[in-house]
Amino acid sequence: MEVSTGDGRHGNRPVNILSRWIRQGDDDDRDVLVLNVLLLGNRQSGRSSVGNALIGGHGFQTGTHIFADSVTTEFQVLSRNYPGFFRRQGKECDLVLRVIDTPPLLPHPQSVHKLCPEGVHVLVLIVRADLPHDNAHLEQHVERVFGPEWQSHALLVLTYADQVKKAGLDTSDYLAQTTHWLRALAEVVTGGVLFLDNSYDWPLMTGEPLRDRLLHLSARNHHRALKVRTEVSL
Numbered sequence: 001m002e003v004s005t006g007d008g009r010h011g012n013r014p015v016n017i018l019s020r021w022i023r024q025g026d027d028d029d030r031d032v033l034v035l036n037v038l039l040l041g042n043r044q045s046g047r048s049s050v051g052n053a054l055i056g057g058h059g060f061q062t063g064t065h066i067f068a069d070s071v072t073t074e075f076q077v078l079s080r081n082y083p084g085f086f087r088r089q090g091k092e093c094d095l096v097l098r099v100i101d102t103p104p105l106l107p108h109p110q111s112v113h114k115l116c117p118e119g120v121h122v123l124v125l126i127v128r129a130d131l132p133h134d135n136a137h138l139e140q141h142v143e144r145v146f147g148p149e150w151q152s153h154a155l156l157v158l159t160y161a162d163q164v165k166k167a168g169l170d171t172s173d174y175l176a177q178t179t180h181w182l183r184a185l186a187e188v189v190t191g192g193v194l195f196l197d198n199s200y201d202w203p204l205m206t207g208e209p210l211r212d213r214l215l216h217l218s219a220r221n222h223h224r225a226l227k228v229r230t231e232v233s234l
């Protein structure tokens with residue numbers, strides 16, 4: 001497994017994270033697609049667990065906090081290279097996911113820009129399925145930081161899918177019965193909704209459908225990145 005800590009190196013191979021398509025040397029007829037993925041959600045929503053599912057490891061610290069604190073108090077970037085993840089124009093391509101875990105407060109544009117000067121390819125909005133929710137601030141904030149195009153780059157992940165199952169609901173029943181806010185959010189995000197059960201300890205497998213969905217969404221956007229609007233005042 002090749003996991004790195006955001007300095008753009010993957011194993012012994014330097015990767016230029018400023019370019020989304022990187023050609024390997026002549027002897028290796030392969031391209032590399034680098035995608036910046038930003039995780040957003042309330043405290044204890046399961047952001048770091050989703051990050052681990054994406055990198056297929058345990059690099060992001062997770063845990064329960066009964067008081068108002070969060071386990072994640074600072075931005076953290078971890079990358080993973082998935083060799084030969086997909087084919088493009090008849091050639092095998094590597095997928096590098098550069099995953100940015102965030103503290104629960106809505107991130108300041110300057111902080112995101114510092115970590116992703118080239119922009120963000122996919123926004124993963126994370127909400128706990130087993131708790132009542134209404135977080136209209138999330139969309140307002142994201143729209144101010146990324147502009148109206150954010151919807152085309154976003155997908156919604158509902159964590160604690162195990163609890164939904166325990167309650168005897170299937171996912172379409174759940175969406176039909178959930179709050180107006182969550183239903184509306186599910187309808188506007190181009191990447192759609194994915195239910196995730198992070199209760200068992202096998203992140204590489206848990207993350208598989210999420211990685212596929214994420215790549216598909218980015219391809220719909222021709223792998224263009226959303227630029228961060230650093231000029232906005234919050």
Ligand SMILES: Nc1nc2c(ncn2[C@@H]2O[C@H](COP(=O)(O)OP(=O)(O)OP(=O)(O)O)[C@@H](O)[C@H]2O)c(=O)[nH]1
Nearest residue numbers: 043044045046047048049062063070071072160198
């Ligand atoms: N049962 C169950 N537990 C989960 C799921 N996802 C996360 N958890 C647990 O919920 C707790 C919080 O998960 P984290 O991934 O740390 O959540 P977070 O949003 O990063 O939390 P903070 O950084 O503290 O705000 C951990 O104990 C996880 O093991 C899930 O899908 N099902």
Ligand SMILES: [Mg+2]
Nearest residue numbers: 047048071072
């Ligand atoms: Mg966390």
